[in-house]
Amino acid sequence: MSKSVIIGAGIAFLITILTGGYFLTRESELDDLMARKNKLESNLITAEDKFNRAKGALSTMLGDLQNSFALGTSVQDQIKQASDIVKQTDFIFTDPDGSNPEIIVDNPLPDILINAERQYINLLLAEWLAKTDILSIKEIGVSEAEKIKADTEIIKTFIENLAKIVASLTPEDSELSQFQIDTYFSQLPSIVDINEVLTSLETAIENHNSQVESSQTSSNFPPPTSIEPEEVVAQQAVVTQAQTEVTTVQEQLAEIEEEIEPLSPTPVPISPITNPDPENQTENQNTESSENNPISLPPRVIDSNQGIIIQPGPVRLIQGTDPF
Incomplete structure (x- = not known):
């Protein structure tokens, strides 16, 4: 055996070993990634379940908090509404805040x-901001609610005055087109919105006073569910942590899927098998048969004596003649 043959066989053997090792390593790596993916998918289900249960508990606690501090929660809601109404006027001021x-x-x-x-009003909003925290809900009593209602009246006057100013603008004096003036006016908040805030505050105060009177005159008046704002804050932290866990697992799962994609075997596309219509197939076959084997007609016979073309077939009489 020649030296070149031995060297060639050795190289072929080495290539076979290396190729086999490559595919074995590739398959092992893919199996490991798939196992990690399955584990992460299981972890994601657990994390999402934990998050949903934490959210449900928080929702229940917020409902109990509203029952326990009905006046405070209502006032906080109206503070946010009034603040949003003021923000709607920012477009017509420089340095609005x-x-x-x-x-x-x-x-x-x-x-x-x-x-x-x-x-x-900016000073009022800054003062209000400190009252919207959950831990501040216990500090909002009737006197505080009355003060916030009075401050809301100031905001109402501001909205009314701003509307008067814009309504008094003219193209001649303002160097604005009528279209611009109308656009400014349409963007201003409605007085109806701020009146709804005032009505809600008044209702909250009245309901609180009625509840206090009822509890003082009736010994059987059921006390509201007791829950402290600190408990709600703690549960909010639990929800935030659970949400973070879900996000982390989702990111890890996305990374694993990116690693798996180049290692996964690419499926070979299979051409669809079409079933020909039997009727069309038969018709085509008949057509092909007709083209390949045309039907032979009997030859026409020409009588050389009379020059008449005689077509083979049954004997027929010529109309209007009598054979006898």
Whole structure:
């Protein structure tokens, strides 16, 4: 055996060993990734279940908190509503949330100090912000609710004055088109919205006073469910942690799937098998048969004496003749 043959056989053997080792390693790596993926999918189910149970518990606790501190929760809700209404006027001021807000149009009603009004309201909103925390809910009593209601009346006056200013603008005096003026006016919050806030505050105060009177006159009045704001805050932290766990597992699962994709065997596409229509197939076969084997007609016979073409077939009489 020649030396070159031996070397060639050795190289072929080495390539076979390396190729087999590569595919074995590749398959082992894929199996490991699939096992990790299955584990993460199981962990995700567990994490999502934990998150859903934590959210459900928080929802129940918030309901109990509202029952225990009905006045405080209602006032906090209306504070947020009134704050959102004020935010709807930001477009017509420069530095709307700062210490020196200024209206962007020339004020045709100089007696209305609209910039000073917005500046004062900014101070109110900053003060209100501290009252929207759950831990502050116990501090909101009737006197505090009455003060917030009075502050909301100030916001109502501000909205009304701002509407008067925009309604008094004219294209000649403001250097604005009528379309721009109308657009500004349409973007202003409605007085109806701020009136709804005032009505809700008044209702909350009345309901609280009625509840207090009932509890004082009736010894059988059922006490509200007792829950402390600190418990709700603690449960909120549990929900946040559970949400973080779900997100972490989802990210890990996405990374594993990216690693698996290049290792997964690519399926070979299979051409669809079409079943021909039997009727069409028969018709086609008949057509092909007709083309390949045309039907032979009997030859026509020509009588050379009379020049008449005689077509083979049964004897027929010529109309109007008598054979006898």
